[in-house]
Amino acid sequence: MRRIAIVAATFLSACSVNPPPTQAEAVTSGPPQPIPVHGVTPGHKCDATGTDKYIGQSGTSDTGAAIQRATNSAVLRWAPPNTMLTMDYREDRVTVWLDQANKITKIRCG
Numbered sequence: 149m150r151r152i153a154i155v156a157a158t159f160l161s162a163c164s165v166n167p168p169p170t171q172a173e174a175v176t177s178g179p180p181q182p183i184p185v186h187g188v189t190p191g192h193k194c195d196a197t198g199t200d201k202y203i204g205q206s207g208t209s210d211t212g213a214a215i216q217r218a219t220n221s222a223v224l225r226w227a228p229p230n231t232m233l234t235m236d237y238r239e240d241r242v243t244v245w246l247d248q249a250n251k252i253t254k255i256r257c258g
Contacts, residue, residue, distance in 0.1 A: 188240060189222035192220055192222035192240040193240060194219045194241060194242050194258070195257065196219055196242065199218055199219060200255075202218075202244075202255060203253065206252075215242060215255060221240055221242040221257070223242070225241055229246060229248050237258045239257070242255065242257055
C-alpha cells in the first residue's frame with residue numbers, strides 16, 4: 149500500500165504547473181520568442197531557379213552542397229531511384245532526384 153502511495157505521488161508531481169513569471173521576470177526575459185514551425189528555418193527558403201546546370205551531374209556531396217547553397221536551403225534531401233518520399237512540404241528543403249547511374253535528374257524545393 150505504501151509503495152502505491154509513493155508511485156501515485158511521483159506521477160502526480162509530474163502534473164504540476166510552473167507558476168507564471170513575476171513582473172520582474174517578465175521584464176528581464178524580453179519579448180516572447182516565436183514558436184518554431186516545422187519546415188521553416190529562419191533565413192532559409194528554397195528557390196530552385198537556375199539549378200538546371202546541375203542536371204546530369206553526379207550526385208556527390210560536393211554537388212549536393214553546391215545545390216544547397218544555390219537554392220538557399222537548410223536541408224538537402226537525396227531521392228535515389230525507386231525510393232518513396234514523404235509528401236510533407238518544407239520551404240527550407242531541396243530535393244534532388246537521382247537515376248540508376250547516380251546522375252541528377254530533377255531538383256525541386258519542398
